[in-house]
Amino acid sequence: xxxxxxxxxxxxxxxxxxxxxxxxxxxxxxxxxxxxxxxxxxxxxxxxxxxxxxxxxxxxxxxxxxxxxxxxxxxxxxxxxxxxxxxxxxxxxxxxxxxxxxxxxxxxxxxxxxxxxxxxxxxxxxxxxxxxxxxxxxxxxxxxxxxxxxxxxxxxxxxxxxxxxxxxxxxxxxxxxxxxxxxxxxxxxxxxxxxxxxxxxxxxxxxxxxxxxxxxxxxxxxxxxxxxxxxxxxxxxxxxxxxxxxxxxxxxxxxxxxxxxxxxxxxxxxxxxxxxxxxxxxxxxxxxxxxxxxxxxxxxxxxxxxxxxxxxxxxxxxxxxxxxxxxxxxxxxxxxxxxxxxxxxxxxxxxxxxxxxx
Amino acid sequence: xxxxxxxxxxxxxxxxxxxxxxxxxxxxxxxxxxxxxxxxxxxxxxxxxxxxxxxxxxxxxxxxxxxxxxxxxxxxxxxxxxxxxxxxxxxxxxxxxxxxxxxxxxxxxxxxxxxxxxxxxxxxxxxxxxxxxxxxxxxxxxxxxxxxxxxxxxxxxxxxxxxxxxxxxxxxxxxxxxxxxxxxxxxxxxxxxxxxxxxxxxxxxxxxxxxxxxxxxxxxxxxxxxxxxxxxxxxxxxxxxxxxxxxxxxxxxxxxxxxxxxxxxxxxxxxxxxxxxxxxxxxxxxxxxxxxxxxxxxxxxxxxxxxxxxxxxxxxx
Numbered sequence: 001x002x003x004x005x006x007x008x009x010x011x012x013x014x015x016x017x018x019x020x021x022x023x024x025x026x027x028x029x030x031x032x033x034x035x036x037x038x039x040x041x042x043x044x045x046x047x048x049x050x051x052x053x054x055x056x057x058x059x060x061x062x063x064x065x066x067x068x069x070x071x072x073x074x075x076x077x078x079x080x081x082x083x084x085x086x087x088x089x090x091x092x093x094x095x096x097x098x099x100x101x102x103x104x105x106x107x108x109x110x111x112x113x114x115x116x117x118x119x120x121x122x123x124x125x126x127x128x129x130x131x132x133x134x135x136x137x138x139x140x141x142x143x144x145x146x147x148x149x150x151x152x153x154x155x156x157x158x159x160x161x162x163x164x165x166x167x168x169x170x171x172x173x174x175x176x177x178x179x180x181x182x183x184x185x186x187x188x189x190x191x192x193x194x195x196x197x198x199x200x201x202x203x204x205x206x207x208x209x210x211x212x213x214x215x216x217x218x219x220x221x222x223x224x225x226x227x228x229x230x231x232x233x234x235x236x237x238x239x240x241x242x243x244x245x246x247x248x249x250x251x252x253x254x255x256x257x258x259x260x261x262x263x264x265x266x267x268x269x270x271x272x273x274x275x276x277x278x279x280x281x282x283x284x285x286x287x288x289x290x291x292x293x294x295x296x297x298x299x300x301x302x303x304x305x306x307x308x309x310x311x312x313x314x315x316x317x318x319x320x321x322x323x324x325x326x327x328x329x330x331x332x333x334x335x336x337x338x339x340x341x342x343x344x345x346x347x348x349x350x351x352x353x354x355x356x357x358x
Numbered sequence: 359x360x361x362x363x364x365x366x367x368x369x370x371x372x373x374x375x376x377x378x379x380x381x382x383x384x385x386x387x388x389x390x391x392x393x394x395x396x397x398x399x400x401x402x403x404x405x406x407x408x409x410x411x412x413x414x415x416x417x418x419x420x421x422x423x424x425x426x427x428x429x430x431x432x433x434x435x436x437x438x439x440x441x442x443x444x445x446x447x448x449x450x451x452x453x454x455x456x457x458x459x460x461x462x463x464x465x466x467x468x469x470x471x472x473x474x475x476x477x478x479x480x481x482x483x484x485x486x487x488x489x490x491x492x493x494x495x496x497x498x499x500x501x502x503x504x505x506x507x508x509x510x511x512x513x514x515x516x517x518x519x520x521x522x523x524x525x526x527x528x529x530x531x532x533x534x535x536x537x538x539x540x541x542x543x544x545x546x547x548x549x550x551x552x553x554x555x556x557x558x559x560x561x562x563x564x565x566x567x568x569x570x571x572x573x574x575x576x577x578x579x580x581x582x583x584x585x586x587x588x589x590x591x592x593x594x595x596x597x598x599x600x601x602x603x604x605x606x607x608x609x610x611x612x613x614x615x616x617x618x619x620x621x622x623x624x625x626x627x628x629x630x631x632x633x634x635x636x637x638x639x640x641x642x643x644x645x646x647x648x649x650x651x652x653x654x655x656x657x658x659x660x661x662x663x664x665x666x667x668x669x670x671x672x673x674x675x
Contacts, residue, residue: 081598082501206650234643235650239599240502240592246644248403253393253645267502267599271592278515279399297504 059165063150064329065127071101072325073126075117075142077134077158078109082295086358087132087157087315094318111138118142122151128325130154131168136161143167152328156321164336169328172321175339176210179311180217182344183290186309187260188225190288197225197259200232200250202243202272204264214264214292231258236268243271251279258287266293266310273306284308284347294345296357302350309346314356376667377614377631380660384638392645398521400641406591408637409525410435410584412630414604415611416536417577419629422612423553424570425621426472426479428577431608432601433490434461435585440494442586443503443595446510458582464490465578469571487605494597502596514590525587532580537626546624549573553621610657611636614664635660 065071072095076088088104095102103124107114111134121129122145129146131153133139139160144167146153153168160168191197201218204211222228232250236243243263251258256279263269269291273283281287283306291298294312301307317340328334345353372379388395414431421428438461445453464486471482517523540546551559552566560566584604589595613619614635615628636657643653 080495080500082499085500203650232647233649234647237599237602239602240594240596241588241600244592245403245407248406249641249644250647252397252399252403253395255394267596270594274592 060147060167061150062152062169062328063127064152064331067326067329070128070325070329071103071124071126072128072130073118073121073124074102074104074130074156075114075121075132076104076106077114077132079106080109082358083315084132087318090316090318091130091321094322098322100322107134109134111135114139115142119145122146122149126151128152128154128328130156130321131160132156133158133160140167152325154321154324156317157315170324170334170336170338172317172324172338172340174313174317174342176213176313177217177220178339179292179313179342180214180219181221182217182311182342183214183262183292183309184218184221184225184228186290186311186344186346187262187288188221188228190308191259194227194259196227196229198229198231198254198257200234200247200258200261201230202246202261202263202268203233203235204238204268206235211264218262236263236271238265238267240267240271243268244275245271247272247275248279251275251281256281256286260288260290260308263289263291266291266295266298266307269298269307269310270301273301277306294342294353294357296354299345299350299354299357302345302347305347309344311344312342312353312356314340314342315358316356372667374616374625374628376664377616377628377635380614380664381631381635381638384635384642388638388642388645392642395645402517402521402523404637404641405523405526405529407641408634409529410587411604411607411611411637412529412633413532413580413584413587414577414608415615415629415633416532416626417573417580418605418608419612419615419617419624419626420536420540420549420573421479421577422609422617422619423549423621423624424573425553425556426570426573427609427619428465428468428483428574429480429605430464430468430483430486430490431577431581431584432604433487433494434464434578434581435588435601435604436494436595436597437461437464437490437497437585438582439585439589439595439600440498440503440597442582443505443589444497446505446507447503458579461490461582462575462578465575465581466571468578469574470567472574473567473570491597494600498595498597500597502594504594506593511590511593514587528583528587532583533626533630536576540624540626545569545572550623553618553623607633607636610661613668614661616664616668618668632664 074091076084079085079088092102092104103121103126105117105121107117114134118129118131129151131139133155136159140162143153143160143162147167155168155171157173159171159173162168164170187197187199201215203215231254234246234250236246247261261272263272269289273289276283276287276289283289288308290308291310292313294310294314298307298310302310320338320340324334324338343353343356418428418431438457441457441460442454445451445457468482468486471477472479514524548559548564548569551562551564552569556566585600588600611632612629614632616625617629639656639660640653
């Protein structure tokens, strides 16, 4: 028994060490704040428009309610990060402001729970359903239930792998590629006087669409500019402490010769900032630090001059979602995908964009 | 015959000191191969970074020596540090004290479940792993707890006595204390006896329940300390990221160090070297910009190599 257990354990451990960077034996998601937002693992969900040209006969006839009757049901995936909490609060706030009835439920990261959540929302008479999917595939039975009744479904932040127009109306999400692009452009502009820009990219948990796209967008710009020299590409798993340590190590080995750090989230940017400061580097003079997310803490750090810039990945886009619902009710045809426009924030515009934070 | 004896002796030496040998070899390699490696800053960085996994591994060695395993250490780090960070925010020393007691209490709970109610250690600590991570998230509202305590932060980030980081002293004290507990007191023999054969140990009149609870409790306390060290550098405790995958690293360090996974003598010096070795690999990969997947594969190779050497000794017995 012991030997078998020992064998299983060793194997598990070795597998964990080799195979998975992030969630090894995790049941819970170790990822912090904002990085998991939008379609988590489902790669198709970001670009539903291309492969989804349903024959007009297949398209579902959505039954939009009138403005007076509108009762929105929002099936939130979980409340396990500040990002999600703020996302739910934002939905509630906008619904209240516009005087619509809304019921919000939370699946706590459980797919089965989310399906029954949607069923109970339908039973409560919700006539428009907004879903932040726990899982892009497993949500399908819930979408089918809505389809039967013709209740319009809007995917928010985390999509479905179903067909837009048939399984759901449309999908609202942040565009991670654009975020990476903005970060690249910001660094290119800030270092315009340099011949080659020595860049350190501090990556999140490898394997997620967020990391893939935030890196992809950044590299797009790097390829276009042609003078980005990636001296460091290391992961710090979205953790502030790990980023601090990775940065301390690379600053030592490169002798501090790094022009800009690009971090896949703000937590890591804050960690890198600490490492740079203790290595005696002055942020915005010796080195630029750019993050992604737009946490209030980062905005404050930008004001203090300990972070150079951040690209927002705001959880507050309920306004756009409700605009979409209103357009649907007015009989307009909706696009199948709406990218949420994010903003590069630095010392010049931090005040005016402070409300995008979370 | 004599030749054969010589080989066995060599193997025994390798088996006992494989972690130390691999660590020294890698250290020498880095001194020549890595840019700016030989410096006080690297020394500082190394001890700041190795202290967490080393502390947890010490506890893990004791637990593994009893034939158990504790996969809740990462969650314990998160719960302890989040509570303590809240204590700092609200300027409540009581809450900080409570955070230590709570984490140790969970350790005792695991120990009791394992020794008294014969629940598999993996199962008992798996449950606690979810419970403690869940509590950490619940208490903090799933958001990171950031505090400002310049004096505290400076204490842990500024080197003392010239150039040595505080972490170095914390680590030395912890290793020495655990080493003495295991090697110079009866406890070590009792743990080993229990790990080798729980029934025989009980029949010899050893209070096995007490021994096991003690080991899990110590692991809890060390996890709390490791969590604090992770939080204090950045003045913030994040309930989701603190301590992730720590159990894996701690188990790996213990195995590299030569503590048998099915119970037996806890090799404290081995564990320490194992933790050092793992951290040195991470650091080396950072400093030479080796990609993360390769880093993990390197670590896996080291674990395999160490297990191979430990295995040889066993078979020849």
